[in-house]
Structure formats: C-alpha cells, structure tokens
Amino acid sequence: MRKAPKEEAVAKRRKFITGAAVAAAGASTLGFPSIVKAQGPISMRWQSTWPAKDIFHEYANDFAKKVNDMTGGELRIEVLPAGAVVPAFGLLDAVTKGTLDGGHGVMVYHYGKQAALALWGSGPAFGMDAQQLLAWHKYGGGRQLMEKLYSSVGANVISFPYGPMWTQPLGWFKKPIRTAADLKGLKYRTVGLSVDVFTAMGVAVNALPGGEIVPAMDRGLLDGAEFNNMSSDRVLGFPDVSKVCMLQSYHQNAEQFEILFNKTKYDSLPARMKAIIENGVEAASQDLVWKSIDRYSKDYIEMETKDKVAFYRTPPELLQAQLRAYDQVAAKKSAENPLFKEITESQRIFAQRVLRWDFNNNVDRRMAYNHYFGRPAAAPAKGAPDKGAAAKKG
Secondary structure (H helix, E strand, O other): OOOOHHHHHHHHHHHHHHHHHHHHHHHHHHOOOOOOOOOOOEEEEEEEOOOOOOHHHHHHHHHHHHHHHHOOOOEEEEEEOOOOOOOHHHHHHHHHHOOOOEEEEOHHHHOOOOHHHHHOOOEOHHHOOHHHHHHHHHHOOHHHHHHHHHHHOOOOEEEEEEEEOOOOOOEEEOOOOOOHHHHOOOEEEOOOHHHHHHHHOOOEEEOOOHHHHHHHHHOOOOOEEOOOOHHHHHHHOHHHHOOEEEEOOOOEOOOEEEEEEEHHHHHOOOHHHHHHHHHHHHHHHHHHHHHHHHHHHHHHHHHHHOOOOEEEEOOHHHHHHHHHHHHHHHHHHHHHOHHHHHHHHHHHHHHHHHHHHHHHHOOOHHHHHHHHHOOOOOOOOOOOOOOOOOOOOO
8 A cells, every 4th residue: 555645745754864864974974074173272281481460471462462362263273471380480391391382582591401501592693683593493403403403301291483583781880880890700690601601700609590680689699690572571670679670782693583393292282373373473573573663662751751771881891891891701502512502603694694685785774863863872882871761953
C-alpha cells in the first residue's frame, strides 16, 4: 500500500539526515577538515622592566594596546610593571622559561648574560643615532647577529628591537662636571657596557634598576646617576635629590627598547597574528618617537622653570675621554668574544656609509633655530648653565 504524501516526505527527510551524518563521518575518516568550534582569545601575561608611573611602562602598554586592537581582541596582552613577577633584570630568564609570555625592556639589561647584547644601545655606536642603529639591525645584518647571540646563551625568545631613544644625559650630580677628572672616585649609576667605560675612567659604578636610583641618591649611596630622559627622570624624582643635570654623553647615545616573546608561545601563533605583531612593532616604534618628542620637551622646560634644575652641556674634553675609554673596553671585549668583534665590525661598516650621507645631506638645524628664536638651541658648554628658556632675543 502506498504511503500518504505527508508520510513519504517525512521518510525522505529522515533518509537525507541519516545519509548526511554517514557522509560527515566518512569525510572525517578520510581526513577531510572538520568544523572546529571557535576558541576564546589567546591571553599573554607580560612584564615590563619599568615602574608603573614611568613613561617607559606607558610605551609598553601602548604596544600591547595596538596589538590587542588590531587582532580584534583575539590576542590579549596584559603588561605588569617591574617587580610584579620578577625583578627588572630577571626578565630574559622569565620569558625564556615561560614564567612570562613576553616583556618590554632594553638589551643592556641582559649584559650579564652576553656582553655583546649591550651593543644595541650602550656605547657611541660609531656615531650613529638610535634610528640609524635600528636601520643597521633591520637592513645591515643586525637581526641575524642578535639571533646568534640569543642562541649562544640558550634564550628561548623572539626579540624585536624598536623605539629609538634620544641621546641620554650624562646624568644628575651634586655639582657641575667640568672635566673627566671630576668623575674620578664618584659613586655613579649606569648599566651595560657603560659600566666598563666609566670604571675605566675611574668611577665607582653601581648598576641599579630605574626604581632604585633616586632612593639610593637620597641616602647618599650615589654621588651621581643617569637613567634616560626628561620625562622618566622627572617622574622618578631626580629633581628632588639633585638640581644639576649634565646633558649629552656617548655612553648611551643610540639605545632602543626591546619587545620580547617566549619563542614557543610566539611560534604557536597563527601566521596572520605574527604579521600583525611585526607590523605593530614598527607602528608602535614611530608613535613612541612622536610621543617622546612632545613629552620630553615639555618636561625639560618644566624642570628648568618649576623644579629649578640647572642644565649643563657635557664639555667636549669629557666626551673625548669617553670615546677613548670605550675604545679600550671594546678592544678587550672583542679579543675575548668573537661575536662582540663580529657585531662591532658590522656596525662600523654600516656607520661609515650612513653617517657620511647623513652629515653631507642634512642641514644644521641650529642656524634656523637661532634665526627665528635668537637664543642658543642647546645648553652652553664648560659648566655654564642653559639660560635659553628665559633668554630674550638679542
């Protein structure tokens, strides 16, 4: 007996559904891709090497926000301040072990692991500024050399140098430093290769993380110190313990920041997400430069006018002494460490070409400044304070 039309339709639907289920099972058996339920966002716990109030920690959060936004929330990087998980100088070990998924700091903080890492920012860099040193890293072979360095110390990391820094001041002192002899015997804070350079100049050096410097100066444990820039120095409290700041130095005139990922974690990311991160690094790098120009210049004027800080330009004789001391240190390190020698030679070749173009191509901006504002663009040398902010034209 023939089924009613309604019953026949129901039977056909049941047959179709059963067949589809069998086909899906067969496809799975044959290796066809199955539909996987979407997973939640990837979370990363990071730490910076900076106090929460420092502009450097702000830079770390700026990068994280860019990546978080560009991935549409599929990757969520949370950045903790220095000391939240490990001390500032413990970042590399923590990221290598996976205790942290990543972090934000500087290569010179890993100086104790491999001295050649300090060549990304600690020293005169053959006259290059930080932008030019980053150009060497990306286009002059620096990236490949850094990978060799990290491999040599067993670091399980992916490193992205970025964020070129401006020339760092010689530092904060009780009185102006007029000659290299004035530095001898002083208890002074610095990091990286600068430790060796200032030690060679007769200075008693103590390498401290940023958050510990001002308290040490306040207790008389330091006679002088450098950290980095006008905004960081001001918020860390340097004007509260010193009213003398020496501008310009070769000890760290070309430093940059570093973004670190645990390599295992980074390698597990989708290719699309890696591309967002790499391009996000470069976007954050330029944004950092623009922000620093705005903020550092404001804090320079604020410290001069409100905090009554006297700024001095480091005398040429002292700068020349730094270069001589650095050459001695670099020669010793090169003799002991083949990678150190290979990196310095690579930088030298790149610097000679780039700086020749730079000096011949780019106009001296100080002439235009003096033409329009009628006062010096920089603090005078030989111990005379900078009165530029208050001077009148003529």
